[in-house]
Amino acid sequence: MKTMPTMRAALLRGFEQPLTVEEVELLDLAPTRVLVRTKATPFCSTDVTSFHGRLGKVPPTILGHAAVGEVIEVGGEVRGIEVGQRVVVPGTPECGDCFYCAAGHPDQCAELFDLGGVYPDVARTSDGLLVNAAGCVGGYAEIMSVSRNQAFPVDTDLSWEVISLLGCGITTGVGAVLNVARVGPDDAVAVVGAGHVGLWAVQAARLAGAREVVVVEPREHRREVALEVGATVAVAPEDALAAVRDVTQGRGADKVVEAAGPPSAQRLALELSRRAGTVVLSGLKDASGEVSFSQIPLAIHSRRVLSTQNGNVRMRRDLPAYIRLLERGALDPAPLITSTYRLDDINTALRRSERLEDLSGVFVF
Ligand SMILES: [Zn+2]
Ligand SMILES: [Zn+2]
Structure with a gap:
């Protein structure tokens, strides 16, 4: 039997308890999912709300609901995403098939919103607890296990920090x-x-x-x-x-x-x-x-x-357009990136976000 990789992840084990950075084991990869090595994740103020238990997330969970990284494995049924590609993993999937995607509202895609806030498990702790990924992303971890409908290949030389801001x-x-x-x-x-x-x-x-x-x-x-x-x-x-x-x-x-x-x-x-x-x-x-x-x-x-x-975005239309605006300098990320962090700084990033000391504090891996 194939063993799945382990990774370091920042876990919310209980509301309002400091997050803990732990080694966890990824669960087997479903054929419709991809593994992405995380390269950058901006800390989002939404996670302060989640930390306080005000958004219905169920611990233990990996917060971080939008990120970017490099594809390291794809499930057997995944088409159009390849190992080595840079992908944006935004806070919202776009399955293309559900009622909302068909109606031109992928921002309400059933793949995320029909879950009612109960997210699939992606990993297991050393003491045997199953761990889910907030928003089906889990960006405060070295690897993300995500649906093929929530990883969008992008073609750009912009830095990881900059493109990490695309997803939220x-x-x-x-x-x-x-x-x-x-x-x-x-x-x-x-x-x-x-x-x-x-x-x-x-x-x-x-x-x-x-x-x-x-x-x-x-x-x-x-x-x-x-x-x-x-x-x-x-x-x-x-x-x-x-x-x-x-x-x-x-x-x-x-x-x-x-x-x-x-x-x-x-x-x-x-x-x-x-x-x-x-x-x-x-x-x-x-x-x-x-x-x-x-x-x-x-x-x-x-x-x-x-x-x-x-923003009611359609990922396949809008992400390339926003990337071109960033490349041309028509959108300027520089004043918004106010800190960069390593995963072990997770509680510092949380505190600074809560005190509104950061605009975007970006985790780099
Ligand atoms: Zn956000
Ligand atoms: Zn959909």
Whole structure:
């Protein structure tokens, strides 16, 4: 019998317990799956939420829901992915066959969302516990065992650190602007939240030709980065309404993208939009969160309130396009990569993300 490789992985064994880096044994590879040697994984704020048990993940689990790496083995039924290829393993699969993929909404692919948050096991600990991979990725580990529908070969000389941002921050932020809000030339855009999603939304809005990009962000340092990557104005939340009205003759923004998370930020996003404007909500702070809106702006003023998971991207169409934008320098990753980490630094990365000290802290392997 063939023995499966072992690998080092950062395990969440219990909520709010420090993660432990352990040697685990991978389970047999199913014929529809591939093994990927992890090269880079950005720490995502979603994992702070998971760490606190607010997203329904079941320990023991390997967090890290988007990553990149090199294919080291493919199952017998896998076609179109070869050993040695560079692949993006994004937070969302795209099976191509399910109801949602067929309906043009692979962001809701049944392969992930029909699981209801119960992910397949990928490894076993030395004390015999089965370990699952959060979001079916498990990027805080030396090897990922993933579905063939969640590994997308890419052809580029960009660094691993840069392309690691494609699977969550770039897809969500750029997709929210281009695919969902559909920002066009001359739009006045507001972006609520200048974190690792909002700052990509700012860059995409600028690329799409927006005439104003007003960023709303409580932390001064993040406002400065927003101005550096293309915001025309950056203000604290208490100044947001005045700032948006100031550049829209009092109307409010044509398009608002929320990339913050708290219910208060989503309410603010609605308030910043003009009548018949478009609001795109993408943040999530807590699975039990609730948002309330007043009825007049919704029922009488014809606002379009949309939500997006992962920017509604279609991986095979959008990943190559986003890579070309990065290669041309039209999207700039440099200000967003604020730290690099080794796997043993996992608890430091978690702490720094929770304190909002990193934009994107990237694990390199
Ligand atoms: Zn993420
Ligand atoms: Zn699907």
